[in-house]
Amino acid sequence: MALPPGLPPPPKQQPMRSLHRALGLVGALFLLLLVSTGIALQHPGLFRLDTTFVTSAALLDWYGVSVPPARVFDAGTHRVARIGELTTLDDNPIDLAIDDLIGAIAVAGHVLVVDTEQLTILTGTGELVDRMSIPTQAIAVGTGAADGSVNVRTASGVLRLSEDLADWHPAVDAGEIRWQTALEPNAAERPLLEAAYRGRLITVERFLLDLHSGRFFGRYGPYFIDLAAILVLLLAASGLLLMRRRQ
Amino acid sequence: MRIVTILVCCLLLPTAAGATAPGTYLAPEAFIARTFPSPPPAGVLWYDDSLRAALAEVLGHAPHGLRVRYWRDGERTAWILDEVGKDKPITLGVVVANSRIESLDVLVFRESRGWEIRHAFFTNQFRNARLDERRRLEPGIDGITGATLSVRAATRVAAAAIVLHERVMRQDTKLAANAG
Numbered sequence: 001m002a003l004p005p006g007l008p009p010p011p012k013q014q015p016m017r018s019l020h021r022a023l024g025l026v027g028a029l030f031l032l033l034l035v036s037t038g039i040a041l042q043h044p045g046l047f048r049l050d051t052t053f054v055t056s057a058a059l060l061d062w063y064g065v066s067v068p069p070a071r072v073f074d075a076g077t078h079r080v081a082r083i084g085e086l087t088t089l090d091d092n093p094i095d096l097a098i099d100d101l102i103g104a105i106a107v108a109g110h111v112l113v114v115d116t117e118q119l120t121i122l123t124g125t126g127e128l129v130d131r132m133s134i135p136t137q138a139i140a141v142g143t144g145a146a147d148g149s150v151n152v153r154t155a156s157g158v159l160r161l162s163e164d165l166a167d168w169h170p171a172v173d174a175g176e177i178r179w180q181t182a183l184e185p186n187a188a189e190r191p192l193l194e195a196a197y198r199g200r201l202i203t204v205e206r207f208l209l210d211l212h213s214g215r216f217f218g219r220y221g222p223y224f225i226d227l228a229a230i231l232v233l234l235l236a237a238s239g240l241l242l243m244r245r246r247q
Numbered sequence: 248m249r250i251v252t253i254l255v256c257c258l259l260l261p262t263a264a265g266a267t268a269p270g271t272y273l274a275p276e277a278f279i280a281r282t283f284p285s286p287p288p289a290g291v292l293w294y295d296d297s298l299r300a301a302l303a304e305v306l307g308h309a310p311h312g313l314r315v316r317y318w319r320d321g322e323r324t325a326w327i328l329d330e331v332g333k334d335k336p337i338t339l340g341v342v343v344a345n346s347r348i349e350s351l352d353v354l355v356f357r358e359s360r361g362w363e364i365r366h367a368f369f370t371n372q373f374r375n376a377r378l379d380e381r382r383r384l385e386p387g388i389d390g391i392t393g394a395t396l397s398v399r400a401a402t403r404v405a406a407a408a409i410v411l412h413e414r415v416m417r418q419d420t421k422l423a424a425n426a427g
Contacts, residue, residue: 097335127313128312128313129313129314130312130313133276135274162289164291165291166289166291166316167289
């Protein structure tokens with residue numbers, strides 16, 4: 001379409017200006033990502049990044065988190081479960097280092113969680129009462145059929161826990177002991193355990209670090225971030241050039 | 248000469264590697280057996296508010312759990328206590344007699360650094376240490392470069408063991424007074 005006579009022709013789009021604009025748009029998106037994750041990562045304690053976990057199913061699927069089989073032990077009215085490295089009491093995670101769980105027993109209002117190395121005494125609500133080592137590596141835990149005593153089977157014999165839950169003694173006349181065996185989680189427990197397990201694997205700090213470095217986007221993600229950094233460099237260079245021309 | 252040097256290196260290398268590895272240096276049961284020729288049964292001390300506050304003062308945090316076990320023979324008590332250095336708990340065995348530290352041993356070390364605190368040149372400093380009016384160990388404990396957090400953890404545990412010992416002794420005095 002012809003221009004009306006007398007009007008000046010529109011200014012020609014300079015290639016450098018167009019490039020600068022395009023670089024600015026793309027670069028701004030990357031800068032937004034890098035700056036927001038960078039600032040957050042500078043203050044992990046303030047934002048509780050290291051103690052908050054990613055719970056989004058989509059993100060956990062992206063990370064390829066799989067769920068190991070779970071084992072459950074009946075402890076009176078309580079249920080103690082183990083899934084991967086996580087131990088739960090009534091589906092609530094226990095924030096204590098527990099080795100290979102071999103059983104759980106309810107005694108006098110307490111829940112005794114037994115792993116191969118130690119006994120952890122909890123209240124019914126999961127509060128820690130005490131922890132005590134087991135003199136020899138435990139293989140199984142069980143209760144005395146006659147007296148309800150707590151016993152652990154080790155390679156060197158059976159040890160019995162004192163009534164005040166403070167000492168181990170060799171069980172001289174052990175009598176009949178009902179050794180505990182692990183159960184499968186029931187239909188209601190399984191999804192809760194799996195969610196608890198998956199929801200405590202990846203901290204928000206890890207997620208932000210992966211976003212910041214580009215590892216979140218896969219094998220070539222870091223190169224992608226490198227490219228973004230180069231784009232920002234080009235943006236700065238083109239900006240300087242444009243400013244020089246204008247002067 | 249070169250052969251001798253290589254042989255010496257071969258002999259020392261496994262020792263050095265073992266020295267840096269975290270692990271159990273003295274099993275808790277062995278610590279008790281070493282402390283008491285005929286080990287007494289374990290006693291149980293439940294934390295009340297005042298004890299919890301006194302421990303928080305020397306530990307810098309509330310004690311974990313609701314109770315602690317101890318072994319006692321007369322005026323001597325032995326304690327097995329866990330304290331986190333940087334990330335993981337260090338298990339220490341402390342013997343207290345007459346409100347002074349008799350010995351302190353690193354039983355289990357789980358951290359990746361700071362294992363030097365297990366050596367006698369460090370643990371011997373605690374012998375005869377007591378708490379002053381400000382609830383600090385007297386005499387002070389010299390640190391180890393590169394093991395600052397482990398040194399602090401051991402120092403806190405030593406102070407906590409004296410607080411616990413004094414509580415057990417006071418309880419005993421109260422019981423005796425009530426009986427009288």
